[in-house]
Amino acid sequence: MALRPPVLNPPFNITRASHVVLTVADLAASRLFYEEVLGLVVTLQTDDALYLRGVEEACHHSLVLRQSKDAPCCARIGLRVRTEDDLRIARDYFAGHGCAAEWAEVPYQGLTLHVTDPFGNRMEYCAHMPVEPRQITRFHHHRGGSALRIDHYQLLTPNLRGALDFYMDLGFLLTEYVGPDDEQIRAVFLQRKGNPHDLVFFNGDGPRLHHFAYMVPETQHLLRACDIAGELGFGRQVERGPGRHGPGHALFVYFRDPDGHRVELFNTHYQVLDLELEPVRWDPADPAVSFPWGYPARGRWFEQATPFEDTPVRETAVRPTPMTLEKYLAEEA
Structure with a gap:
């Protein structure tokens, strides 16, 4: 297709x-x-x-x-x-x-x-x-990761192609997608504001919210957020990273909040403003897609997510088979 x-x-x-x-x-x-x-x-x-x-x-x-x-x-x-x-x-x-x-x-x-x-x-x-007054120049009030602004959501859905078509009909532009070809798409990145994504859909049991993400000023703010998490007793809730994404190229770190909701801090975006730019396809067989350097994510990063209120979760017919940390270490052993 x-x-x-x-x-x-x-x-x-x-x-x-x-x-x-x-x-x-x-x-x-x-x-x-x-x-x-x-x-x-x-x-x-x-x-x-x-x-x-x-x-x-x-x-x-x-x-x-x-x-x-x-x-x-x-x-x-x-x-x-x-x-x-x-x-x-x-x-x-x-x-x-x-x-x-x-x-x-x-x-x-x-x-x-x-x-x-x-x-x-x-x-x-x-x-x-x-x-409200912006706090961007109130430097002495900045804390932790200095999260600047909300950027995107990642959602899990068993009907990825349907979600892609529905939101493209609403004017969302496809910037990147993950799949071995254009038929077997596993994830799509959709945007309205001119950077790689506002809405991201991955194939999976859903509907569920995988994470929401805030942009930070510099790489050092990712590390500072991790340091403060450790000091305040949230160290084990640093779930993934710091690391580098393949799609989007961002440096990132993922946290789980006290209730298990997943939130990402990241920096380094690029602009997608011109209509002649073609969507970028990422091959999931390429290790650079899931972990350009370092180790892949734990299985729970792919499997766990926040359900929507009063909304049943439906299983996907196509089970994702990502490279997880558990699989990677077993193969290395």
Whole structure:
């Protein structure tokens, strides 16, 4: 099957990855992790919620943590659209495609649309938030990894081709993909804001949120975040890295927060602004795809992820068979 051409005039204008809403067991423990290790800025804390943003971000929040007694989950992942008119068009579009789409009252956001896409991913679209002072030049307030801004989400889905087609119809551009050829695609990287990705889909049991990611200023901030994680008792929650990605080329480190949600810090992006740029295919048989240097990830990095709230997880018909650390060490032995 040939790759889809881009849709240059989508039905409404999505601009970027915006925010993620997670449930947690202990707001105090979560605040310690996200504020001191990642370096996020606390915009507001209430009795049952915590709103955070990156040091470069002016909008009210890019991460919302809600206290819950239930098992930790992802309530929504957020996408921004250009205007509220785009939201109204989006509601009609999604309803016309059989998706649950309804207006929602959400604190510290303007008009907000809740959508469950055809693959079970629970999305939240908005056009406005209150504006807060940027902290980018308040250097004496910077903590941990100095997380600048939210960049992307990686989702697991058993219907990878369907997700690719659905989101390309919404104007997302395919920048990179993983597969031995154009028929057997295992992962896709989709963007709206001009860098390699806003949404990443990998084949797997889903729908589940594999991770969300923040950009940091420099490589040293990845190491500083790891050092502070170790000092504060989160050292064993440094799950993968520091390392180098093949797709995207970023330097990275992955953490698991106190509730097991996975978050990535990374730097070094490139721009994807021109339409004549062809998507880059990465062959999964090439070791440079999963670990350009160092060791591959542990099996749990590929298998474990955060479920969406009140959403059943469906098994994929095609089981991923990545090179894991366990396999690698067994072969070396």
